[in-house]
Amino acid sequence: MSLFAVEDLALHFGGIRAVDGISFDVRDGEVFAIIGPNGAGKTTIFNLISRLYQPTSGRLIFRGQDITRRPPHVVASLGIARTFQNIELFANATLLQNLLIGRHSHVSASILSQILYTPAVRRAEIAHRGRAEEVIAFLGLERHRDRLIADLPYGIRKVVEIGRALCIDPRLLLLDEPSSGLNVEETQEIAAWIDEIRGTLGVTVIMVEHDMSLVSAVSDRVMALNYGRILALGTAAEVQRDPEVVRAYLGG
Amino acid sequence: MRPIRTSYAQDLTLLPTTGSRVRVALVTGVALAIPAFAGEFYLGELAAVFIFAIAGVGMMLLSGYTGLVSLGQAAFLGIGAYTNAVLLARGVPLILSLPSGAMLAGLAGVAIGIPTLRMSGLYLAIATLAFGSIVGTIFQKWEGVTGGFGGFPVVSPTLGPLILDSPRGLYFLSLAMLGLVLLVAANILRSPLGRSLVAIHGSEISAQSMGVNLAVTKTLSFAISAAITGLAGGLFAHYVHFLAPDSFDLVLSIQFVTMIVVGGLGSLSGAIYGAIFIRLLPQGIALLRDDLPLGIGHMPGLEPSLFGLILVLFIIFEPQGVAGRLSKIAHYWSAFPLHRRATFQRQKSYTRSERVR
Numbered sequence: 001m002s003l004f005a006v007e008d009l010a011l012h013f014g015g016i017r018a019v020d021g022i023s024f025d026v027r028d029g030e031v032f033a034i035i036g037p038n039g040a041g042k043t044t045i046f047n048l049i050s051r052l053y054q055p056t057s058g059r060l061i062f063r064g065q066d067i068t069r070r071p072p073h074v075v076a077s078l079g080i081a082r083t084f085q086n087i088e089l090f091a092n093a094t095l096l097q098n099l100l101i102g103r104h105s106h107v108s109a110s111i112l113s114q115i116l117y118t119p120a121v122r123r124a125e126i127a128h129r130g131r132a133e134e135v136i137a138f139l140g141l142e143r144h145r146d147r148l149i150a151d152l153p154y155g156i157r158k159v160v161e162i163g164r165a166l167c168i169d170p171r172l173l174l175l176d177e178p179s180s181g182l183n184v185e186e187t188q189e190i191a192a193w194i195d196e197i198r199g200t201l202g203v204t205v206i207m208v209e210h211d212m213s214l215v216s217a218v219s220d221r222v223m224a225l226n227y228g229r230i231l232a233l234g235t236a237a238e239v240q241r242d243p244e245v246v247r248a249y250l251g252g
Numbered sequence: 253m254r255p256i257r258t259s260y261a262q263d264l265t266l267l268p269t270t271g272s273r274v275r276v277a278l279v280t281g282v283a284l285a286i287p288a289f290a291g292e293f294y295l296g297e298l299a300a301v302f303i304f305a306i307a308g309v310g311m312m313l314l315s316g317y318t319g320l321v322s323l324g325q326a327a328f329l330g331i332g333a334y335t336n337a338v339l340l341a342r343g344v345p346l347i348l349s350l351p352s353g354a355m356l357a358g359l360a361g362v363a364i365g366i367p368t369l370r371m372s373g374l375y376l377a378i379a380t381l382a383f384g385s386i387v388g389t390i391f392q393k394w395e396g397v398t399g400g401f402g403g404f405p406v407v408s409p410t411l412g413p414l415i416l417d418s419p420r421g422l423y424f425l426s427l428a429m430l431g432l433v434l435l436v437a438a439n440i441l442r443s444p445l446g447r448s449l450v451a452i453h454g455s456e457i458s459a460q461s462m463g464v465n466l467a468v469t470k471t472l473s474f475a476i477s478a479a480i481t482g483l484a485g486g487l488f489a490h491y492v493h494f495l496a497p498d499s500f501d502l503v504l505s506i507q508f509v510t511m512i513v514v515g516g517l518g519s520l521s522g523a524i525y526g527a528i529f530i531r532l533l534p535q536g537i538a539l540l541r542d543d544l545p546l547g548i549g550h551m552p553g554l555e556p557s558l559f560g561l562i563l564v565l566f567i568i569f570e571p572q573g574v575a576g577r578l579s580k581i582a583h584y585w586s587a588f589p590l591h592r593r594a595t596f597q598r599q600k601s602y603t604r605s606e607r608v609r
Contacts, residue, residue, distance in 0.1 A: 050461050076463035090454030092518070093447075100444075101451045105463030107444040111472065114443035115436055121443060122264060129260040168462070 003028040003204050004172055009058030010228075011048060018044045020228035021058070026172070031198055031205045033215045035239070036225035037248055042208040043085055044228075046174050049206075050082050051075050062172065077105035081170035083161045085177045085208075091150045095141060095160055098149060099132040102167025135163045138200075139193065155186045162193060166201070173197065175207035179214050187214055194218045212240065224248070266438050283427055287420055296419035296491065301531045302426035303487045306433050308511050308523030310480030313437060315509075316517040317446070318473040319453030321377045324364065324384035325508045328478040330391055330500030331357040332485025334398055337406045337495055346409040346416070350486040357482020358475045360387070365474030369467050384505055391497035404495040416490050426487050433480055437520055440476070449473055503556065510563045516575025525574040533558065 005025035011018050019041045026032045034042045047053045049060060051072040060068045062078060070078070081102075090098050106128065109121045136142055139159055144152060149160065158178065165173055178194070179187040191214050197203050198218075209215050215222060216236040224231040224245045232242035239245055257263065267273045287295055307329055314320050332353035339349035364383045368376055391398050398404055408417035416422055440446045448469050451459035460466055489495060507530055515526025534555055541550065548554070570577050584591045 052457065052460070071465075072460045073463050073465045076461060082461055084458060088455040088458035090451050090458075093450055093454065097447060097450070101447050101459070101462050101464075104444060104448060104451075109444065111445060114445050115439050117439040117443060122261070125264055125443070126260045129263070133260075164462070 002026065003063060004206075005061040006045075006049075007059040007061065009045070009048060009060070010056045011044060011053055012056045017228050019048065019055070022225075022228070022230055023058075024223055024230070024233060026204060026206055027220075029198065029202060029204055030220040031194060031207070031218050033219035033222045033236070034206065034208045034225060035210070035212070035215060035222060036231075039227075040225040040248075041228040042225060043176055045225075046082060046176050046206075046208060049075075049080065049174060076168050076170075079169070079171035080174065081165035081168040081172070082174035083158075083165050083176055083178065085180065087154075087157050087161055089149045089157060089161055089164070092148060094146050094148055095144050095152070096129075096132060096136075096146060098160060098164050099135055099167045100128055102135075102164040103128040103131060105168055131169075132167055135166050138166070138196075139163045155182055158182060158186075158190070159193070162197075166197070166203075170203055173203050173205045175205060175209075177208055177210065179209060179211045187211060190214065191217045212236075216240075264442060266442070280431075287423055292419045295423045297531065297535065299419060299423045299426045299487075300491050301527050302423075302430045303484050303491060304511065304531055305524045305527035306426070306430050306487070307481045307484035307508060308515065308527050309430075309433050309437050309520060310477045310484065311508050311512050312515075312517075312520060312523045313440065313449065313480070314473055314477035316512055316519070316522070317441070317453060318449040318470065319372075320470065320473060321373065322380040322474075322477070323377050323502065323505045323509070324380035324387070325477075325481055326500040326502070326504035327384040327387035328357040328360060328481035329485035329488060329504070330387060330495075330497075331360050331478075332482030333489040333492075333495055333500070334391065334404065334485075335482070336486035337404055337489045338397055340407045340409055341404075346411050349409075350483065353486040354479045354483040357485065358479030360482075361474040361476075361478025362471055364478075365471035366467075369470055381502065381505075384500075384502060388497060388501060391500065398495070398497065401497060406489045406493050406495060408490070408493075422487065422490050425490075429483060429487060433483065434520060437480075441520070445469075445472070507559065510559050512573075513563060514566050514573050516573025516577075517571075519573075519575040522573050522575035525578075529574070530559075533562075 002025040005023075007023050009022045010020055012020075022041075022045070024032075034045065036042055044053065048055050051067070051070055051074075055068065058068070059066055062080065065078070067075065067078060090101065093101075107124070109118075109124060113121050136145060139162070141156070141159065141163060144156060144160075149157060152160065158181075162175070162178070175194070178190045182190065194205060194207070195218055198205055207219070219236055221234065222236045222239040223233045224239050224242065226248040231244040231248055232239045234242075262268065267276060286298065290298070307325065310328070311322065311325050314322055335353035335356045336346075336349045339352055340346065344352070364380060368379045371379055392400055394400070395402070410416065411421070411425065416425065440449075448459060448464040451462065451464055452466065452469060452473075456466060492499065511526035511530045512523060513526075514529050515524065516522030537555055537558065566573060572579075580596060
């Protein structure tokens with residue numbers, strides 16, 4: 001069953017066709033990878049899905065709803081979470097505070113009740129804290145809980161960003177290059193997390209990734225892009241054999 | 253030391269450690285005891301410290317936490333001051349006129365917040381600077397209400413048994429208001445709203461993807477900051493007794509910036525340290541004036557240049573201000589003798605390229 005579908009999506013910056021008429025759908029519970037050379041339009045697709053960019057044409061359908069015109073801050077409350085290629089954590093806040101921000105789309109208290117800090121706000125805060133602690137336990141981040149993000153090594157920050165996205169309780173998780181800047185062991189760890197996120201939490205994952213070992217290890221289907229168009233779509237092995245894909249990467 | 257945690261609720265208490273409770277109790281006790289032996293002049297000056305601390309808390313929420321620069325805080329102070337004074341002169345009781353000033357300043361905050369939503373840094377500084385200058389011009393030209401350059405005398409009101417004619421009354425009123433504002437600010441900071449302010453400071457793009465409505469939250473930050481500053485303005489009117497349009501100019505706005513930077517960006521106690529600094533430095537200069545050699549003490553512009561010099565020195569040597577320095581000293585002694593020099597050093601991060609704007 002299709003959880004999320006992209007229909008004929010396009011984004012043009014003047015004459016540049018960053019995304020040029022792309023359609024695909026993502027099934028409930030699968031790991032869907034997007035690969036392609038630099039500038040192929042992978043991150044642009046993520047920014048279109050998170051509604052940071054307005055598409056020139058095309059539609060985005062999430063769980064049967066057209067989300068093409070929804071403002072970006074609403075996307076999280078629909079159940080779509082994301083991470084960023086260059087880690088966009090709140091560096092001067094603690095790990096715990098970062099995770100609690102992930103709970104923001106579940107906050108319902110009015111501003112006045114927050115200023116007065118009513119018992120209802122306090123109860124809700126304790127519940128959010130409980131959820132954040134579950135994510136901390138899931139990702140094994142207990143010993144870093146109260147440390148500032150600025151003090152944490154890069155590899156841990158990558159995991160924290162995934163944790164913050166999980167605090168949204170998403171149905172769909174967008175991972176933008178989860179392995180970039182990580183060594184081999186850390187990349188294997190990320191692969192294990194992705195498996196668990198899909199298997200244990202039942203979250204559907206779309207990821208942009210360059211590391212083919214990670215892509216082959218975790219993804220059900222792979223979509224290869226170049227110049228904003230789809231080159232191939234299929235299993236990792238199929239896509240890697242595709243002559244168009246080989247040409248895009250190796251030239252010739 | 254932080255006590256061992258046994259419940260999530262523990263992290264939500266405002267004063268989690270015995271040390272912090274004792275400190276707050278001591279400071280409150282001293283503040284309540286001072287009027288018993290201090291003279292009227294000193295009480296008035298201390299009231300001014302409290303008033304500036306209130307304005308500092310307002311600016312801290314906006315600049316220290318949300319990361320939005322403002323060079324127009326003096327305008328909010330002025331709006332609060334004039335509204336309070338004008339309403340009092342027309343017979344409105346203080347209990348209504350003071351909140352009205354805060355509210356009108358808050359609305360002015362919305363008025364500057366909405367058009368500047370997409371601005372940050374230098375551009376926002378220029379926009380708020382322009383806003384301050386427009387409001388200043390209104391104070392000058394709207395003679396029917398503000399009295400223009402002729403100034404506006406502030407009526408001394410009564411609040412129950414307190415007569416605000418005396419510095420003593422103003423001292424207690426300002427102290428109570430400072431306590432209230434600190435409580436409000438602390439509540440905001442421990443609630444989801446406070447987290448979203450800090451998130452906007454950290455990264456607007458990811459705050460948005462976490463579900464933070466940027467437009468609403470930034471405007472709200474301006475409104476709350478302006479309202480708190482407007483409240484300080486209402487009290488300030490009773491401190492100066494006579495409102496002149498040029499007392500709410502750029503120099504005052506820059507003093508506010510100096511106040512929160514010297515006090516320590518991103519901490520509420522920093523607003524108080526900054527207020528003490530900014531109010532006591534001129535007094536210190538006045539005391540030393542005649543003893544300084546070669547007429548330095550009587551040079552024009554001595555005070556602003558000293559403010560500027562100290563601001564620059566803080567930015568270079570202690571960007572986290574007095575509050576940051578104090579927390580480092582506290583850490584030094586709590587870790588003694590195992591303190592490491594690099595404890596507070598941060599690794600430089602070069603990964604933030606290709607950011608979505």
